Amino acid sequence: MLEMRSVRVVRGGFAVLRDIDLSLESGRTTLLVGRNGAGKTTTLRAIMGLLPIEAGELAYDGADLRRMRAHARAALGIGYAPEDRRLIPEFTVEDNLLLPSLALRLSAKQARERLRMIYDLLPELPALRARLGGHLSGGQGKIVALGRALMVGTRLVLLDEPFQGLAPALAHSYAETLARVRAERRDLTLLVTESGPQLLEALVDVKLQIERGRIDSLAPARSDAAESAP
Amino acid sequence: MSIVLPLLVDGLAEAALIFFVAVGLTLVFSVLRILNVAHGSFYSIGAYVAVLLGTWVIGRGYAPALTFLSMLLAAALVAVVLGPAIERSFVRWTYGRPEAVQILVTFALFLIFEDLQKLAFGVQPYSQDAPMQLLGVSSIAGVVYLNYSIALIVLAVAVAAGLRLLLARTRFGKLVTAVVADREVAQTLGINTERVFVSAFTLGVFLAALGGALASATSGVAPGLGAEAIVLGFAVAAIGGLGQIEGALLAAVIVGISRVVAIYFMPELQPVAPYLVMLTVLLVRPFGLFGSPAMRRL
Numbered sequence A: 001m002l003e004m005r006s007v008r009v010v011r012g013g014f015a016v017l018r019d020i021d022l023s024l025e026s027g028r029t030t031l032l033v034g035r036n037g038a039g040k041t042t043t044l045r046a047i048m049g050l051l052p053i054e055a056g057e058l059a060y061d062g063a064d065l066r067r068m069r070a071h072a073r074a075a076l077g078i079g080y081a082p083e084d085r086r087l088i089p090e091f092t093v094e095d096n097l098l099l100p101s102l103a104l105r106l107s108a109k110q111a112r113e114r115l116r117m118i119y120d121l122l123p124e125l126p127a128l129r130a131r132l133g134g135h136l137s138g139g140q141g142k143i144v145a146l147g148r149a150l151m152v153g154t155r156l157v158l159l160d161e162p163f164q165g166l167a168p169a170l171a172h173s174y175a176e177t178l179a180r181v182r183a184e185r186r187d188l189t190l191l192v193t194e195s196g197p198q199l200l201e202a203l204v205d206v207k208l209q210i211e212r213g214r215i216d217s218l219a220p221a222r223s224d225a226a227e228s229a230p
Numbered sequence B: 001m002s003i004v005l006p007l008l009v010d011g012l013a014e015a016a017l018i019f020f021v022a023v024g025l026t027l028v029f030s031v032l033r034i035l036n037v038a039h040g041s042f043y044s045i046g047a048y049v050a051v052l053l054g055t056w057v058i059g060r061g062y063a064p065a066l067t068f069l070s071m072l073l074a075a076a077l078v079a080v081v082l083g084p085a086i087e088r089s090f091v092r093w094t095y096g097r098p099e100a101v102q103i104l105v106t107f108a109l110f111l112i113f114e115d116l117q118k119l120a121f122g123v124q125p126y127s128q129d130a131p132m133q134l135l136g137v138s139s140i141a142g143v144v145y146l147n148y149s150i151a152l153i154v155l156a157v158a159v160a161a162g163l164r165l166l167l168a169r170t171r172f173g174k175l176v177t178a179v180v181a182d183r184e185v186a187q188t189l190g191i192n193t194e195r196v197f198v199s200a201f202t203l204g205v206f207l208a209a210l211g212g213a214l215a216s217a218t219s220g221v222a223p224g225l226g227a228e229a230i231v232l233g234f235a236v237a238a239i240g241g242l243g244q245i246e247g248a249l250l251a252a253v254i255v256g257i258s259r260v261v262a263i264y265f266m267p268e269l270q271p272v273a274p275y276l277v278m279l280t281v282l283l284v285r286p287f288g289l290f291g292s293p294a295m296r297r298l
């Protein structure tokens, strides 16, 4: 559903991404691993239209994403959770979650349905709904950021280092949450970056390695990726 | 004592007018992250347009009360005509460029506007005080006030409260809040930030032009009005803390009162009183009364 061809991104006069090829298949979970500074965040930001693509192609269901402004991706069902959670601190958790429906002018009914779906998927959230975005712990914030990305990303969700900064126990429960999301939303396409990928092994279909701005190796994480069932 | 009260009303009425400039400046600063020197021009252009419209209304023999409507219309006209056009051309070009460039570009724009106004209106003052005359005076405890001054004060407070409500309760307000807090995340959530920029800028223009239009009923409109507005507006925005609505309101009151106090005790200090206050506040609180270096909210 998403295709990157020979994508090149230059930051500060330096080609941070050189010749990136990436292809995401519908309903699959793709893991992008790489050392610090390899270009994982830059790849996701390029997909989201947050920085200019120097050369190459970026297509989503055949449509040219390079010609769309960043905000247009939300309407296409592409959600993104950045490395740091970046919630709106003066909004409540619920208002943070509802912000995309407001921006996309969803009807009140549609917005409520999406919210209900997120609350069902992430049962940690209802208890936090009235808390301010700025008053959450790191782990709570991560779950809210995941929920917000899922509010937008009805078809494709990009998660940048979701485990970063989480204590081992929290990281573990976050991985379980992600596995539950995966199991209940089989149609959803996921692209997750991680420098320490162990926690995700079980749900990853495709694993890619990025190194110095190039995707070097692509090895299927599991041979039975396509027909695996939980 | 009997002199202090009318002076206070005068000071607060003046504060109200400065507030209209400062709050727009602060709004535009928060949302677009630019310091717009040309903001003062919208004040003076609003004043000129209001005088022209008001004089036309009176000249045609329409009900003088319509001049209140024509002041509002003048501000709306200036906002709709100039807001989007200026934001989409000059101002947009400065996004992401160094502050010095932004200030130079908007200062150049200010100078162009000044010359255009001189070309169009000459240097003689224009005035149209029908709205002020209409409201008349009232006297409380033997002291006479202009009702128009009281109306200005009430209106400024109403505008501050209205902006607060707009930000907290409406879709537009929530989108603005999100853009102020985190532009990039706002975009990934589907917010068209460019549209928010245009709307916020236009709202800022409207507020400045409204201030000018309201001011035009109290004094003659002549070259120099825009310069005074931007300098005072900036002083007030800085005292309040850039980006702070309530800060701007409180700072406008402080500046207005400081001028009154100066007039009463040391008239020769009156022109510099606002800047003395600004210096004092910024020495103690460099980011203004309500501001802080890390703050990203209105």
Ligand SMILES: Nc1ncnc2c1ncn2[C@@H]1O[C@H](COP(=O)(O)OP(=O)(O)OP(=O)(O)O)[C@@H](O)[C@H]1O
Binding pocket: A011, A012, A013, A014, A016, A034, A035, A036, A037, A038, A039, A040, A041, A042, A043, A195
């Ligand atoms: N604005 C910039 N100017 C110059 N270089 C940049 C800029 N942004 C990123 N880089 C460089 O691009 C490279 C890739 O950065 P990126 O953030 O994509 O890495 P990453 O794989 O996400 O790393 P991490 O695991 O630390 O998050 C790094 O070498 C970084 O220094």
Ligand SMILES: [Mg+2]
Binding pocket: A040, A041, A042, A083, A160, A161
């Ligand atoms: Mg990164």
